[in-house]
Amino acid sequence: MDWTAEEKSNVVEELLRENGGWAVIDGGLATELESNGADIRDALWSSKCLFTCPELIRKVHLDYLEAGASILITASYQATIQGFLSRGFSQEESEALLRKSVELAVEARDIYLQKCPQKRQILIAASVGSYGAYLADGSEYSGDYGEYVTLETLKEFHRRRLQVLVEAGPDLIAFETIPNKIETQAYVELLEECNIDTPAWFAFSSKDGVNIVSGDSLVECGSIADSCHNCVAVGINCTPPRFIHDLILSMTKITKKPILIYPNSGESYDPEKKEWVQSAGGSAEDFAPFVNKWHEAGASLIGGCCRTSPDTVRAISRALKGGA
Numbered sequence: 001m002d003w004t005a006e007e008k009s010n011v012v013e014e015l016l017r018e019n020g021g022w023a024v025i026d027g028g029l030a031t032e033l034e035s036n037g038a039d040i041r042d043a044l045w046s047s048k049c050l051f052t053c054p055e056l057i058r059k060v061h062l063d064y065l066e067a068g069a070s071i072l073i074t075a076s077y078q079a080t081i082q083g084f085l086s087r088g089f090s091q092e093e094s095e096a097l098l099r100k101s102v103e104l105a106v107e108a109r110d111i112y113l114q115k116c117p118q119k120r121q122i123l124i125a126a127s128v129g130s131y132g133a134y135l136a137d138g139s140e141y142s143g144d145y146g147e148y149v150t151l152e153t154l155k156e157f158h159r160r161r162l163q164v165l166v167e168a169g170p171d172l173i174a175f176e177t178i179p180n181k182i183e184t185q186a187y188v189e190l191l192e193e194c195n196i197d198t199p200a201w202f203a204f205s206s207k208d209g210v211n212i213v214s215g216d217s218l219v220e221c222g223s224i225a226d227s228c229h230n231c232v233a234v235g236i237n238c239t240p241p242r243f244i245h246d247l248i249l250s251m252t253k254i255t256k257k258p259i260l261i262y263p264n265s266g267e268s269y270d271p272e273k274k275e276w277v278q279s280a281g282g283s284a285e286d287f288a289p290f291v292n293k294w295h296e297a298g299a300s301l302i303g304g305c306c307r308t309s310p311d312t313v314r315a316i317s318r319a320l321k322g323g324a
């Protein structure tokens, strides 16, 4: 469909209007692929599935739609041209893999809508993971890229990837797990410099309920995102549920745009051990009682991140419909 820039930028508001003020985002993709048998222990993480088991990605997208999600996030979180090149793919093949992530989500939407008696709006959000996700050294959870990584390094790293994803025609761009201010700034400048009119959301992660993981201020980073012309929603992802309420309250002070949250199942990243440790009070099953409080506090787009599943999404959907 050929939409004007203004129509494109209204897709989230339109979805929220159609749905009565809230919408459900899908749940964890990589961890759900793993639960379905995919081996993602790899520097490419879930994006490895783009060439090893694309049909499984399509299946997981479909499972999330059947569970009630209205927004699908593509399998491009850790998909980067640099990452694919280092595995022996050519530039063309690498770009095709990026496009494939969007195509698979679009296919899942088409299959779902064909058999769904009640037509509903479904948006495809092209995931852009941080530079640290590409490095796969834990820096996506510390935001510490060292002194040699500048704003220009980050813009150069993301530029072509962003252009290719946009050309594949997603409804939205999902900047996910943003760890620091410099990368927030890089995304905002790239959208402008590349004349991108696809709307974008900015999702930060936090490990203390106050700042984003690098220690940079959520208020400051959220405000940078909020001031970006393309930005249609600001929020939090991959963060333990127990921090979410306070983070929503902080964000209501800096944005009038829709607030999105998709927490993980309660784990935190231990930089010493370089692994995720489960913490008490916030498993995916515990989501449902919080969901309406989060919505009342100001979040309108709600889903799950790592280690959440279609069951989590079903519970979120039920709770928002008033059935929890």
Ligand code: MET
Binding pocket: 027, 028, 029, 030, 031, 046, 073, 077, 127, 176, 177, 238, 305, 306
């Ligand atoms: C570490 S955050 C990962 C986000 C990504 N959309 C996923 O669920 O796989």
